[in-house]
Amino acid sequence: MNAARDTSSSNGCRLYLITPPRIELAAFRDQLATALDAGDVACLQLRLKDASPDEIKRAVEALMPVAQARDVAFILNDDAALAMALGCDGAHLGQTDGDHEGARKLLKDRILGITCHASRHLAMEAGELGADYVAFGAFFPTGTKETLHTAGTDLLEWWSEMMEVPSVAIGGITAENCAPLVRAGADFLAVVGAVWNHPDGAAAGVRAMNAAIAAASLPG
Ligand SMILES: Cc1ncc(COP(=O)(O)OP(=O)(O)O)c(N)n1
Ligand SMILES: Cc1nc(C(=O)O)sc1CCOP(=O)(O)O
Numbered sequence: 001m002n003a004a005r006d007t008s009s010s011n012g013c014r015l016y017l018i019t020p021p022r023i024e025l026a027a028f029r030d031q032l033a034t035a036l037d038a039g040d041v042a043c044l045q046l047r048l049k050d051a052s053p054d055e056i057k058r059a060v061e062a063l064m065p066v067a068q069a070r071d072v073a074f075i076l077n078d079d080a081a082l083a084m085a086l087g088c089d090g091a092h093l094g095q096t097d098g099d100h101e102g103a104r105k106l107l108k109d110r111i112l113g114i115t116c117h118a119s120r121h122l123a124m125e126a127g128e129l130g131a132d133y134v135a136f137g138a139f140f141p142t143g144t145k146e147t148l149h150t151a152g153t154d155l156l157e158w159w160s161e162m163m164e165v166p167s168v169a170i171g172g173i174t175a176e177n178c179a180p181l182v183r184a185g186a187d188f189l190a191v192v193g194a195v196w197n198h199p200d201g202a203a204a205g206v207r208a209m210n211a212a213i214a215a216a217s218l219p220g
């Protein structure tokens with residue numbers, strides 16, 4: 001996931017950006033370009049809830065070039081087969097998003113991320129089947145989605161001490177609350193609202209998240 005970028009000021013922790021659940025494609029394309037030009041983003045996940053496969057296809061065709069031109073990996077939510085068919089860099093699957101082992105085989109060397117909620121067991125399973133990252137959450141209350149699980153920093157600490165597979169922290173993360181997650185060893189911070197709902201615009205959201213990650217990575 002855009003591993004060539006210099007992360008020396010951020011402990012290696014990087015921003016993982018997720019789209020809002022609903023977008024107006026033409027306007028969002030420009031907003032996305034501005035946001036990605038504002039600072040380091042490792043990957044972009046297209047997460048359009050309630051969209052048809054045809055609407056997702058049109059969104060991928062419009063948005064994937066914007067991400068890839070900036071060396072940002074383009075991940076499709078929920079559907080590994082569609083991610084393959086559309087040439088995405090990978091897919092993110094939840095616990096009810098189909099057969100994870102089948103998805104691993106289908107995606108070959110493309111990225112597979114798996115939601116593990118707050119479960120060590122699910123994370124070990126995901127790691128064993130070859131996931132490229134495991135996602136833990138929700139760390140904080142979020143208005144973006146109804147969440148049933150609450151994760152704590154102990155999980156990130158345990159995972160980063162035990163495992164090589166990168167971890168993604170998600171759920172209500174903002175520039176103001178992210179420091180403990182960075183210090184606990186999260187490899188990526190996944191956000192929707194912190195960027196797209198930032199009062200000064202999405203570019204300011206990306207800048208604020210990167211500044212907070214860098215500050216939390218300072219020794220001491
Ligand atoms: C990086 C990342 N982590 C977790 C999720 C949540 O996936 P899932 O549980 O399948 O829920 P939906 O996003 O599909 O509503 C995610 N999308 N990305
Ligand atoms: C998509 C998603 N998954 C979650 C989980 O806990 O698995 S929380 C979440 C919403 C993330 O949006 P925001 O950054 O606005 O809170």
Ligand SMILES: [Mg+2]
Pocket residue numbers: 077078092093094097
């Ligand atoms: Mg899902």
